[in-house]
Amino acid sequence: MRDFSTDHRWLSINTATVRRQHGTEVPLPEIIEACARHGIRAISPWRDQVAAAGLDNVARLVKAHGLELSGYCRGGMFPYADEAGMKAARDDNRRAVDEACALKAACLVLVVGSLPGALAGKAAHKDIQLARNQVTDAIGELLDYAGSMGMPLAIEPLHPMYAADRACINTLEQALDVCDELDPMRSGALGVAVDVYHVWWDPKLKAQIARAGKDRLLAFHVCDWLTPTADLLNDRGMMGDGVIEIPKIRRWAEAQGFTGYSEVEIFSTGNWWQRGTDEILSTCIERHRSAV
Amino acid sequence: MRDFSTDHRWLSINTATVRRQHGTEVPLPEIIEACARHGIRAISPWRDQVAAAGLDNVARLVKAHGLELSGYCRGGMFPYADEAGMKAARDDNRRAVDEACALKAACLVLVVGSLPGALAGKAAHKDIQLARNQVTDAIGELLDYAGSMGMPLAIEPLHPMYAADRACINTLEQALDVCDELDPMRSGALGVAVDVYHVWWDPKLKAQIARAGKDRLLAFHVCDWLTPTADLLNDRGMMGDGVIEIPKIRRWAEAQGFTGYSEVEIFSTGNWWQRGTDEILSTCIERHRSAV
Numbered sequence: 001m002r003d004f005s006t007d008h009r010w011l012s013i014n015t016a017t018v019r020r021q022h023g024t025e026v027p028l029p030e031i032i033e034a035c036a037r038h039g040i041r042a043i044s045p046w047r048d049q050v051a052a053a054g055l056d057n058v059a060r061l062v063k064a065h066g067l068e069l070s071g072y073c074r075g076g077m078f079p080y081a082d083e084a085g086m087k088a089a090r091d092d093n094r095r096a097v098d099e100a101c102a103l104k105a106a107c108l109v110l111v112v113g114s115l116p117g118a119l120a121g122k123a124a125h126k127d128i129q130l131a132r133n134q135v136t137d138a139i140g141e142l143l144d145y146a147g148s149m150g151m152p153l154a155i156e157p158l159h160p161m162y163a164a165d166r167a168c169i170n171t172l173e174q175a176l177d178v179c180d181e182l183d184p185m186r187s188g189a190l191g192v193a194v195d196v197y198h199v200w201w202d203p204k205l206k207a208q209i210a211r212a213g214k215d216r217l218l219a220f221h222v223c224d225w226l227t228p229t230a231d232l233l234n235d236r237g238m239m240g241d242g243v244i245e246i247p248k249i250r251r252w253a254e255a256q257g258f259t260g261y262s263e264v265e266i267f268s269t270g271n272w273w274q275r276g277t278d279e280i281l282s283t284c285i286e287r288h289r290s291a292v
Numbered sequence: 293m294r295d296f297s298t299d300h301r302w303l304s305i306n307t308a309t310v311r312r313q314h315g316t317e318v319p320l321p322e323i324i325e326a327c328a329r330h331g332i333r334a335i336s337p338w339r340d341q342v343a344a345a346g347l348d349n350v351a352r353l354v355k356a357h358g359l360e361l362s363g364y365c366r367g368g369m370f371p372y373a374d375e376a377g378m379k380a381a382r383d384d385n386r387r388a389v390d391e392a393c394a395l396k397a398a399c400l401v402l403v404v405g406s407l408p409g410a411l412a413g414k415a416a417h418k419d420i421q422l423a424r425n426q427v428t429d430a431i432g433e434l435l436d437y438a439g440s441m442g443m444p445l446a447i448e449p450l451h452p453m454y455a456a457d458r459a460c461i462n463t464l465e466q467a468l469d470v471c472d473e474l475d476p477m478r479s480g481a482l483g484v485a486v487d488v489y490h491v492w493w494d495p496k497l498k499a500q501i502a503r504a505g506k507d508r509l510l511a512f513h514v515c516d517w518l519t520p521t522a523d524l525l526n527d528r529g530m531m532g533d534g535v536i537e538i539p540k541i542r543r544w545a546e547a548q549g550f551t552g553y554s555e556v557e558i559f560s561t562g563n564w565w566q567r568g569t570d571e572i573l574s575t576c577i578e579r580h581r582s583a584v
Contacts, residue, residue: 115519115535118519118535119519121519121520122519123519123535126535126536126537127537128492128493128535128537132495159452159453160451160452160453160493160494161451161452161453161521161524163492163493164493164517164519164534164535165519165520170493170494170495171495174495200420200455201420201452201455201456201462202452202462203424203462203463203466225456227407227410227411227413227414227415227456227457228413228457228524229453229524232453232520232521232524242456243407243410243415243418243420243456244418245418245419245420
């Protein structure tokens with residue numbers, strides 16, 4: 001396993017980690033400059049942040065600072081209640097691929113969605129199997145487009161507590177079943193994003209990471225699971241502050257040949273989002289060395 | 293599948309559903325009398341409620357009202373940080389078996405526990421595999437005792453969001469792996485409690501219910517998953533108010549020959565626990581007929 005203790009060359013910052021300060025949005029260009037100032041070599045920005053700053057502007061800033069994108073957040077939200085919804089999701093995901101290409105991202109991360117309307121509190125139906133079928137079909141279709149553009153798609157299995165509203169792919173095994181179905185030859189165009197927050201609890205995690213193998217391990221995300229966890233979405237912990245055995249999971253991934261970035265993605269309304277960008281980044285660097 | 297639409301003879305009330313009113317504890321004898329008044333034939337009480345009311349007293353009341361116990365809540369919390377913790381858990385679980393026998397419960401439900409100390413916010417370690425090994429060993433030991441007393445043990449896989457602090461058995465597949473290991477001959481002494489809240493998201497649920505079969509399906513619990521869910525523990529919904537396809541899951545269980553009670557277990561600080569016992573029970577009866 002790579003030694004992270006002496007530098008942070010394999011640290012990437014998912015820009016959600018520093019996007020809010022005391023309730024105010026921090027513009028992406030500021031985040032990029034802060035990361036560069038801290039010697040951070042990679043980021044993973046969100047589409048709405050990129051849109052607000054302008055795609056060309058962001059591409060220019062990323063290049064000027066010599067940054068890489070460990071991923072681009074995010075495509076997905078595929079399930080639909082009607083034809084118009086299907087078309088809107090397809091078009092939007094193609095645009096996400098285009099943007100990821102413009103930014104030279106390592107992959108487009110897919111948060112696949114689930115019951116249409118559930119995220120707004122009003123599910124159009126309860127048939128999660130239907131949502132899963134729509135997701136598989138939509139990824140298959142997007143794969144043709146993304147493959148032609150050379151942009152790998154990384155399915156991110158989300159914690160089962162998001163199964164109703166954010167993603168109906170909830171285990172690494174399930175994500176890899178989709179990969180096997182859509183890309184049986186392991187072309188490299190389709191794989192998974194392993195976020196320890198979503199998968200740490202899974203008794204089959206080690207076996208499924210081995211099943212994924214190097215060619216399907218496209219991204220590795222870290223944060224920590226706090227006890228207690230105060231909120232289902234926005235109470236993620238800094239690495240080392242919770243109960244996830246992050247180094248053990250990283251070892252499993254690296255045993256398969258994974259050599260990419262360790263991307264920090266923390267949503268934290270009550271704690272980290274109440275602090276300044278420099279403090280958060282300094283802490284990420286320190287914990288990357290000591291707890292990842 | 294049994295027709296629940298015309299009566300509620302297969303409704304059981306987990307007494308947690310009505311144990312609090314506006315922050316005040318409702319004594320178990322009051323709950324028992326309310327259930328009897330509503331023509332409910334079965335309950336599943338909690339150990340602390342039984343202790344507060346007195347085991348003999350509760351046994352007498354249950355008998356006087358002709359109630360059955362669809363289960364007894366709960367044994368488990370097996371993982372330990374030291375020898376004393378191991379012994380305390382073992383002794384306490386044997387007492388739980390004794391109480392379940394005194395009350396003639398259909399099974400003792402096991403919420404198996406996870407990282408020692410995590411429920412109090414201070415995990416003694418992060419090694420969930422160690423906790424899982426301790427759980428399997430402890431169930432194996434308890435099985436000898438419970439088997440000799442004729443009390444079936446029902447492992448309840450808990451939602452993965454409780455993996456750190458409440459239960460390190462998080463899928464039906466994992467629970468059945470433990471059953472296979474400890475009771476390969478399917479003696480009937482060890483099985484599972486399927487609570488739709490904990491397992492509804494699982495893409496392998498149908499297959500694992502079939503794997504369980506009639507002899508391992510010892511209990512069936514219902515409530516609903518709300519969108520949004522405001523709290524990890526105490527924001528469970530009334531059947532029909534959320535996104536779980538409860539009848540579909542019940543059909544899968546009954547296709548295996550399950551003929552037991554449908555036990556309503558709702559923890560709801562913000563909604564149901566702010567209402568009166570009669571209103572809650574009436575709603576449970578109505579939803580049992582229309583949404584289960």
